[in-house]
Amino acid sequence: MARLRPIGLAQLSPIMIKVEQVSKCFGPIKALDAVSFEVLKGEIVGFLGPNGAGKTTLLRLLATYLAPTKGRILIEGQDIFLHSLEARRRLGYLPENAPLYPEMRVDEYLSFRAKLKGVPRRRRRDRLEEVKVLCGVKDVERRIIGGLSKGFCQRLALADSLVHNPELLILDEPCSGLDPNQTRALRELIRGLARRLTIVLATHLVAEAQAICQRVFIMNGGRIVAADSPARLTEQLHGHVELVAEIAGPRDEVIKRLQSVEGVRRVRPAAPALEDAYFRLTAPADESDRTNG
Amino acid sequence: MANIINLLKRQLRAYFYSPLAYVIMLAFLPTAGLSFCRSLEQHLGRQIGVGELLFGASGFWVAVLAAVALLTMPLFAEERRSGTLEMLLTMPVTDLQVVLGKYAGAFGFFLLLTLPTLSFFVLLQVLAPGLAALEPAPILGGYLILWLIGGCLIGAGMLISALTRSPITAAGVSFLVIGLFFFLDSASALVPGEAARNALAYLASAQHIQDFAQGIVDTRPVALYLSLALFFVFATVKVLEARQWK
Numbered sequence: 001m002a003r004l005r006p007i008g009l010a011q012l013s014p015i016m017i018k019v020e021q022v023s024k025c026f027g028p029i030k031a032l033d034a035v036s037f038e039v040l041k042g043e044i045v046g047f048l049g050p051n052g053a054g055k056t057t058l059l060r061l062l063a064t065y066l067a068p069t070k071g072r073i074l075i076e077g078q079d080i081f082l083h084s085l086e087a088r089r090r091l092g093y094l095p096e097n098a099p100l101y102p103e104m105r106v107d108e109y110l111s112f113r114a115k116l117k118g119v120p121r122r123r124r125r126d127r128l129e130e131v132k133v134l135c136g137v138k139d140v141e142r143r144i145i146g147g148l149s150k151g152f153c154q155r156l157a158l159a160d161s162l163v164h165n166p167e168l169l170i171l172d173e174p175c176s177g178l179d180p181n182q183t184r185a186l187r188e189l190i191r192g193l194a195r196r197l198t199i200v201l202a203t204h205l206v207a208e209a210q211a212i213c214q215r216v217f218i219m220n221g222g223r224i225v226a227a228d229s230p231a232r233l234t235e236q237l238h239g240h241v242e243l244v245a246e247i248a249g250p251r252d253e254v255i256k257r258l259q260s261v262e263g264v265r266r267v268r269p270a271a272p273a274l275e276d277a278y279f280r281l282t283a284p285a286d287e288s289d290r291t292n293g
Numbered sequence: 294m295a296n297i298i299n300l301l302k303r304q305l306r307a308y309f310y311s312p313l314a315y316v317i318m319l320a321f322l323p324t325a326g327l328s329f330c331r332s333l334e335q336h337l338g339r340q341i342g343v344g345e346l347l348f349g350a351s352g353f354w355v356a357v358l359a360a361v362a363l364l365t366m367p368l369f370a371e372e373r374r375s376g377t378l379e380m381l382l383t384m385p386v387t388d389l390q391v392v393l394g395k396y397a398g399a400f401g402f403f404l405l406l407t408l409p410t411l412s413f414f415v416l417l418q419v420l421a422p423g424l425a426a427l428e429p430a431p432i433l434g435g436y437l438i439l440w441l442i443g444g445c446l447i448g449a450g451m452l453i454s455a456l457t458r459s460p461i462t463a464a465g466v467s468f469l470v471i472g473l474f475f476f477l478d479s480a481s482a483l484v485p486g487e488a489a490r491n492a493l494a495y496l497a498s499a500q501h502i503q504d505f506a507q508g509i510v511d512t513r514p515v516a517l518y519l520s521l522a523l524f525f526v527f528a529t530v531k532v533l534e535a536r537q538w539k
Contacts, residue, residue, distance in 0.1 A: 063383045067537035081537075088385040095383075099376030101303075103310035115299050116384050160380075 015076075016041045016168060016198040017062065022071035024057050024222075031057040033222040034071070044191070044199040046213035046230070048206065053219040055202035056096060059172045062200060063093040075168065089118065092161030096172040098154050102146030106137055106156055109145060110163060117164035127163060135159035135189065151182035158189070169193065171201040175208055187211050209233075296386045300394020301401060304368075308402050313363065321360045321406055328352030329413045344431025344506035347413060348439060354502075357407075358472055361443060364402055365450025366464035368395045369529075373458045388533045392451070392526055399447045407439060430508030438505035441518035442498055446471045448525025455532040474498055 017039040024032040032054045039045050047055045060066045061073060064084045073080050080087035101109060110132070114124050132138040135155045140148060145156065154174065161169060174190060175183040190199065190212055203209055209216045210230040218226040218233065226233065247254050251269065258267045308314040328350035336346070347353055372378040381391055411432075418427045450467040457463050473480075481493035494500065501514040 060379070063379075065379055065383050065536070085385045085387065088383060093380075093383045095376060095379045097376060099380055101307065101377060102375075103307060108306075112299065112303055113384070116296055116386055118385055164385075 014040050016043070017200065018074040018077075019062075020072050020074070022058075022061065022068045022073060024054075024061060024066065025069045031222050032061070032068070035222070035224055036071075037217060037224060037227065039198060039200060041198055042194070043215060044194045044201070044213050046209040046216045047200070047202045047219055048204070048209045048216050049202075049219035050204060054222040055204075055219055056172055057222075058219075059093075059170050059200070059202050060095075063091060063095075063170050064088055065093075089164065090166055091168040091170060092164070092166035093170045094157050094161045094172060094174060096176065098157030100145050100153055100157060100160075102144070104145055105141075106132075106143055106145060106148070107141045109156070110160060113160045114163045119164050127165070131159040131162050134162070136185070150177050151179070151186075154178060154182075154186060155189075158186075162193070167197060169197050169199045171199065173203055174201060175203075175205075183208075296390045297394045297397060300386075300391060301397040304395055304398020305401055307367070308364070308398070311367075313367065314402065317360050317363050318406060321356050322409060324356040325353050325410050326413065328356070329410075333417070342431045342507050343414065343417075343427055344435040344508065345503070346417075347410060348435035348502055348506040354475060357439070357443065358446070358468060358475070360406060361403065361446045361450055361471060362464045362468040364399055364406075365447055365454050365467055366460045367454070368399060368451050369455040369533075370457050370460040370463040373455075374460070382533065382536075388530050392529045392533065396447065396451055396526055396529075399451065400444055403443045403447060404440070407436070407443070411436075428508065431506055434505040434508045434510050435502075437510065438502050438514070441515060442474075442502075445518040445521045445525070446474070448522040448529075452525045452529045452532065455529045 015038050019037050022035045049055055061068055064080050067081050075087050110128050119127050135158050137156050137159055175186050216230050216233055217224045255267050329347050332346050332350045449471050453467045454463040477493050477497040481490045484490050
């Protein structure tokens, strides 16, 4: 009879990351304030928010670079600060701006990183080939990193984060500073990876979250203020459009005329003190698109 | 251990890929050579141990100071500035391994930098046999104290580099701090109290150097410099860990 292999609880659970009431303070500044969420295996989750919302701090915590002031973070049920080396073996991290050693060659860098990440010697060559091809840095493998374009640096850093075959990928602004073509290619690549890994990424671009993520957390002031699918969030965000227009003319007449324009829901003067100027027009997103031509 | 060796290799490569290594070597070796020649000139016809020709020259030690300040300057400050520290410290390696790898890299470079000065003694023997008795003990003793003090200063420089984001600041502060080491015996005259004076004089490097360069190897300075180096390694690890305490 075939022996049954015991399966740990963690393997059965679909939850990859569990963040419980995590706060992070830098002196008097509260970068994260009691953040809690879960990420399922195989999900692509995005953190969207303005600069200073706490996205990078959150990713640094997930990558075990920083420790939380309060709360805990579990990866497959294991506290990543009690078992940080184990956690680091399982995650690939791409920090913002893809910092690399400019004096090294692409090949040399990847092999240095692979060794430190514990890729076994006999598998190293094949694995390096795989990630170089996957991330499109095969053509520049002999080049010095300092001479590479931003796009290649970003791809190289991604290749590095994948080299030890992680289960979880943490990407901080993966497409920042890239031109539209490079951005599209990189997004394509990240989406392709998602079939095999769980991906957590931070971005300040709505379009990027829409293009890549299955689920989006919106952050502001160190808190998660909303969580939903990108499509639903877009709907909420763009439910209506406000236009501010400066129109000279008698107030009542202007309001009446504006209200008669198709698609306009509401008209209100922006500055009541000024008789003749600034009206706010509110219209549904699609309608206003039409009126704008 | 494999991780430390990997990090050591990377650090050594980083030195030789940048102009820094060549600048340090170009400045250090001629300065060391000139101080050697000068002390040879000064002591011509007088009785002096061969070890003291090099290791007794103050110019040589100033060059060591400057070299150590420059070679430890980029260790962590550069990584912090460019953001690669984050890449380094999120790999499955411990902070201690990172620190030891960097320390070993810097110390390895220091060995490569100072070993060519052995040729001074060989040249002296070849060009002017009989001018000074080429005994091995003072020379070995001299190198031992050079590497002990070097190892300790590299530790101090590394700690300072870990505390700042700017390599130039690190070099400047290191130069000042490790320079103080050599003034401890002069400073001891200013300190009130017999006990304190004795303690400072005991810690002063000048006396140790003189002893070792005469071939008198005392284990107390060995223990002193090894434990100081160990302390600096430990302190650097704690500085790196401090990112998680804040």
